[in-house]
Amino acid sequence: MTRTRQLALLWILAVCLLLGHNVYLWAVKRIVPDTDIMALLPVQERDPVLQASFSHMVDAAQQRLIVLVGAEDWQDATRAADAYSAVLAGRNDIFEATPVNEKTQNDWLSLFQQHRLALLTAQQEAQLHQQPSQFWLEAALAKLYAPFGGPKLGAWQDDPFGLFAGWVQERALETPVRPRDGHLFVADDKRQYVLLPLTLKVPALSMTAQDTVLPLLKQAADAARKASPKVELIQAGVILHAANASGQASGEASTIGIGSLLGIILLMWFAFHSFKPISLILLSIGIGCLGALSVCWMLFGHIHLMTLVFGASLIGVAQDYGIYFLCNRLAADEQLDSPALLKRLLPGLGLTLLAAVIGYMGLGLTPFPGLRQMAVFSALGLVFAWLTVVCWFPLLIGSRTLKSGGLVRVYGAALQRWPLLRLNRTTLIAAVVFILAAGYGISRLGANDDIRLLQNPPKHLIDDQIKLSKLLDAPTPVQYFLVRGDSVQAVLEREEHLKARLDSLIEAKRLSGYQAMSNWVPSAHAQAARRALIEEKLLSDDGPLKGIAAQAGEDAQWIAATRNGLLAAGTPLTLEAFLQSPASEPWRHLWLGESKGVYASIVALRGLSSAAAPQVLLAAEGLDGVQWVDKVAEISSVLGRYRAYMSWVVAAAYIVVFGLLFRRYRGRTWRVLAPTALASVATLAILGYASQNLQLFHVLALMLLLGVGVDYGIFMQEHPDRRDHTPWLAVGMSAANTILSFGLLGLSSTPALQAFGLTMLLGTALVWLIVPCFGSIIRESKHE
Amino acid sequence: MNKTKFAIAALSLLALGQVQAAVPAAKIQAMLAKPSVMCGRFDQTKNLAGMKKPLAAEGRFCVVAGKGVLWRTLKPFPSTLRLTRDEIVNYQGDRVAMRLDAKTEPTVRVINNVLFSLLAGDLGQLDTLFDGDGSVDANSWTVSLKPRQAALEKAIGTIKLEGGNYVKSIVMSESSGDRTTIVFSAIQTGEGAMSKEEAALF
Numbered sequence: 001m002t003r004t005r006q007l008a009l010l011w012i013l014a015v016c017l018l019l020g021h022n023v024y025l026w027a028v029k030r031i032v033p034d035t036d037i038m039a040l041l042p043v044q045e046r047d048p049v050l051q052a053s054f055s056h057m058v059d060a061a062q063q064r065l066i067v068l069v070g071a072e073d074w075q076d077a078t079r080a081a082d083a084y085s086a087v088l089a090g091r092n093d094i095f096e097a098t099p100v101n102e103k104t105q106n107d108w109l110s111l112f113q114q115h116r117l118a119l120l121t122a123q124q125e126a127q128l129h130q131q132p133s134q135f136w137l138e139a140a141l142a143k144l145y146a147p148f149g150g151p152k153l154g155a156w157q158d159d160p161f162g163l164f165a166g167w168v169q170e171r172a173l174e175t176p177v178r179p180r181d182g183h184l185f186v187a188d189d190k191r192q193y194v195l196l197p198l199t200l201k202v203p204a205l206s207m208t209a210q211d212t213v214l215p216l217l218k219q220a221a222d223a224a225r226k227a228s229p230k231v232e233l234i235q236a237g238v239i240l241h242a243a244n245a246s247g248q249a250s251g252e253a254s255t256i257g258i259g260s261l262l263g264i265i266l267l268m269w270f271a272f273h274s275f276k277p278i279s280l281i282l283l284s285i286g287i288g289c290l291g292a293l294s295v296c297w298m299l300f301g302h303i304h305l306m307t308l309v310f311g312a313s314l315i316g317v318a319q320d321y322g323i324y325f326l327c328n329r330l331a332a333d334e335q336l337d338s339p340a341l342l343k344r345l346l347p348g349l350g351l352t353l354l355a356a357v358i359g360y361m362g363l364g365l366t367p368f369p370g371l372r373q374m375a376v377f378s379a380l381g382l383v384f385a386w387l388t389v390v391c392w393f394p395l396l397i398g399s400r401t402l403k404s405g406g407l408v409r410v411y412g413a414a415l416q417r418w419p420l421l422r423l424n425r426t427t428l429i430a431a432v433v434f435i436l437a438a439g440y441g442i443s444r445l446g447a448n449d450d451i452r453l454l455q456n457p458p459k460h461l462i463d464d465q466i467k468l469s470k471l472l473d474a475p476t477p478v479q480y481f482l483v484r485g486d487s488v489q490a491v492l493e494r495e496e497h498l499k500a501r502l503d504s505l506i507e508a509k510r511l512s513g514y515q516a517m518s519n520w521v522p523s524a525h526a527q528a529a530r531r532a533l534i535e536e537k538l539l540s541d542d543g544p545l546k547g548i549a550a551q552a553g554e555d556a557q558w559i560a561a562t563r564n565g566l567l568a569a570g571t572p573l574t575l576e577a578f579l580q581s582p583a584s585e586p587w588r589h590l591w592l593g594e595s596k597g598v599y600a601s602i603v604a605l606r607g608l609s610s611a612a613a614p615q616v617l618l619a620a621e622g623l624d625g626v627q628w629v630d631k632v633a634e635i636s637s638v639l640g641r642y643r644a645y646m647s648w649v650v651a652a653a654y655i656v657v658f659g660l661l662f663r664r665y666r667g668r669t670w671r672v673l674a675p676t677a678l679a680s681v682a683t684l685a686i687l688g689y690a691s692q693n694l695q696l697f698h699v700l701a702l703m704l705l706l707g708v709g710v711d712y713g714i715f716m717q718e719h720p721d722r723r724d725h726t727p728w729l730a731v732g733m734s735a736a737n738t739i740l741s742f743g744l745l746g747l748s749s750t751p752a753l754q755a756f757g758l759t760m761l762l763g764t765a766l767v768w769l770i771v772p773c774f775g776s777i778i779r780e781s782k783h784e
Numbered sequence: 785m786n787k788t789k790f791a792i793a794a795l796s797l798l799a800l801g802q803v804q805a806a807v808p809a810a811k812i813q814a815m816l817a818k819p820s821v822m823c824g825r826f827d828q829t830k831n832l833a834g835m836k837k838p839l840a841a842e843g844r845f846c847v848v849a850g851k852g853v854l855w856r857t858l859k860p861f862p863s864t865l866r867l868t869r870d871e872i873v874n875y876q877g878d879r880v881a882m883r884l885d886a887k888t889e890p891t892v893r894v895i896n897n898v899l900f901s902l903l904a905g906d907l908g909q910l911d912t913l914f915d916g917d918g919s920v921d922a923n924s925w926t927v928s929l930k931p932r933q934a935a936l937e938k939a940i941g942t943i944k945l946e947g948g949n950y951v952k953s954i955v956m957s958e959s960s961g962d963r964t965t966i967v968f969s970a971i972q973t974g975e976g977a978m979s980k981e982e983a984a985l986f
Contacts (some may be wrong), residue, residue, distance in 0.1 A: 142863050142876055144830070145828075145860065155958070156833070157833055157835075552837065558835070561834060562834065
């Protein structure tokens with residue numbers, strides 16, 4: 001008695017600490033859950049440079065927000081864009097607009113002009129090798145006499161053969177965006193667009209920032225539509241996806257949580273006709289959730305919104321302990337006091353907790369930080385709820401507190417008529433039919449490890465994204481080549497080898513282009529070779545300069561002056577000079593710099609279709625220091641690997657739980673586990689018949705189902721007598737609540753959570769239906 | 785995104801240079817005849833930095849409303865430049881020496897849109913790009929155009945136009961020191977203005 005009280009007091013102290021910590025977290029620290037979906041993915045540990053390259057690409061993209069304002073008429077588009085910008089201009093604490101700056105445009109060309117002799121396109125280089133002197137003479141003379149013979153940079157004598165102009169023109173083709181009337185311009189067949197590149201000063205993944213930025217964007221969009229009603233707005237940016245994901249997840253967390261709670265309250269009312277047990281169960285769940293949150297925060301230092309969503313379904317399991325105690329209290333003799341009853345129930349209760357925790361720990365074995373956090377959160381929540389039941393319930397619920405309702409009697413009576421498996425012909429036939437049907441169903445299961453399982457943005461965001469990348473012909477940030485070397489020159493040379501291969505892929509229309517540092521700064525080797533080539537083919541004594549002089553009536557002195565002028569622009573362009581000039585601003589993200597003596601860069605690809613990727617990645621084959629990086633494929637392969645891996649973990653968990661239970665149940669142990677195992681197999685078969693593809697999250701749900709289903713097996717085996725309705729009532733109420741909570745998870749629009757919920761829904765219902773069939777026959781006949 | 789500014793600015797300005805109606809004054813606008821087809825002879829003189837003697841060239845040009853511009857240099861070397869809605873092509877003999885396609889170089893369409901709107905007498909477009917300064921007599925006018933954007937001005941300098949019913953001459957003075965003077969003469973209008981050979985090129 002005193003021990004019970006001491007325990008209860010001790011637990012009050014612990015709960016007070018928890019409450020205090022929670023108040024501190026929410027009210028003082030004002031913690032905000034993470035919404036970054038990438039945080040759920042495994043950290044690439046085996047290759048830090050590769051990981052750095054990816055975060056480099058992602059970081060560059062994360063804070064960016066791109067808006068296209070389009071109309072058939074350019075004037076309409078600019079008017080709307082100006083209205084849009086005007087709304088955001090007032091908020092320079094949030095947005096950093098990238099101005100179309102005259103000065104930087106003015107500056108950027110001068111750097112290249114100083115080194116123009118070393119800058120050639122691949123085509124020009126080939127022409128210099130192949131074409132005779134006459135070809136270049138004609139080209140120069142045509143330029144000399146043409147009034148507007150194409151792009152021209154500076155005086156004729158600075159670029160008599162048009163080589164530098166051609167190189168600049170090729171660089172210009174790296175983006176379809178053009179400056180026009182102080183705006184950035186891009187167009188397709190139908191509309192002309194003003195491009196507004198915005199950079200966020202607030203973190204895109206913070207929910208507070210999202211709550212500020214999204215209404216502002218809407219306000220700006222309204223202003224743009226008011227300025228020209230037919231305007232088309234295309235917006236793309238990580239913040240839009242993040243805001244959508246957080247809105248969706250928090251909406252789902254509240255729907256699932258509230259739905260689950262309502263279900264529990266209704267069930268309790270029907271079973272016990274009293275609000276006391278309901279409030280006690282809610283108390284245990286509440287302490288479970290707060291405790292899990294507190295300790296999770298201390299362990300991880302942050303909490304992901306997905307953890308909270310998943311945690312909402314924890315309510316379904318955390319209630320089991322309270323329900324089990326209450327059902328037994330209801331059935332027990334009034335003479336037996338509650339602490340004594342608990343003592344009798346403790347072994348069963350302990351085992352159910354242990355089995356569930358083992359189930360969740362299986363989730364923790366994955367390399368996904370998000371899943372680990374969910375596993376820890378859930379296991380902790382269960383431990384806290386369990387401790388609340390064990391420490392407080394015996395004192396709070398006296399022997400005469402509960403009365404049973406009518407529903408309980410009707411439901412309890414059903415157990416008597418439930419079929420019981422015996423070793424006979426019917427059972428054997430049923431087993432054969434089951435094996436055949438389940439075998440066929442499971443054989444129909446495909447597999448799906450697509451990354452889109454983790455995130456499911458709405459159609460309008462995807463449409464905008466697709467339209468934008470089509471208009472801008474932007475490279476994908478998730479598929480690229482990573483080039484490494486022990487010096488800047490080694491990296492640039494390796495890039496050039498790779499580019500030579502990519503050029504043939506561009507010819508074969510597998511790619512539309514690539515972005516690389518060496519497009520702007522060729523390797524020193526290439527620059528020297530080009531300069532030598534120009535000197536030999538164009539500047540030699542009997543080269544085309546002589547012919548030009550003859551035509552223009554100039555003398556040898558003019559030839560010498562022109563040659564010297566050109567040679568003066570032949571000093572090598574260095575990477576450092578380029579990186580320091582404003583011209584490199586849009587390309588700096590391609591250069592990863594030096595780390596531990598290794599230099600690295602990214603070669604990004606434009607116009608790469610997923611169909612062409614398998615051919616394009618072969619370009620890296622046999623090239624030293626060149627590696628194909630495909631984050632999408634990598635995540636998919638991780639999901640696939642862990643789907644297979646977790647299947648083995650589930651099998652192993654059955655063995656471990658069997659060993660754990662064997663000490664108590666001996667020859668009856670299989671009866672505890674069989675309902676869950678059969679339900680799992682049947683669930684897989686049903687998914688197969690429904691033409692579902694198996695994914696990691698189905699397997700994870702089966703792991704959890706083991707934890708939940710074993711509870712029911714234990715409840716039933718603790719009271720093998722069929723006339724005792726107590727375990728049957730506890731199983732029914734638990735299962736009904738679990739189905740309510742996980743069934744609602746099946747409503748989630750995230751495919752992963754949906755798969756998880758559906759599996760739990762089917763599995764739990766099946767365990768519930770099957771578990772009475774595995775009652776012990778021997779004991780029962782003895783009682784009769 | 786800024787990298788093309790110079791190339792394109794230069795190109796667009798050069799394209800503009802040949803347009804005759806480029807004057808922000810209603811009077812000039814009223815003076816200009818705006819035929820649907822106009823052809824004539826041009827004499828071009830280039831004074832290039834670093835060269836002592838001017839370089840002379842001559843040829844024919846055609847401006848067709850709604851279609852584009854054909855610029856045929858005949859002496860000293862045959863070379864043809866054609867600007868249409870979707871591309872800018874330079875032929876040297878039969879060989880295509882340069883082609884800018886609107887599909888890969890979207891600015892082509894902008895340049896040509898500006899060009900066409902100028903031909904249609906829509907001076908608003910020109911006004912956004914240039915500061916115009918001119919004088920008008922009874923039968924003639926003079927206008928000098930200065931690009932509003934510093935980058936453009938650095939690339940191509942200023943353009944001077946002289947004309948009456950038609951443009952008589954264009955002088956382009958680039959900041960690099962190169963100067964091009966084009967004088968127009970023997971202007972014909974109407975259906976018969978274009979030779980068969982020229983019509984075939986469009």
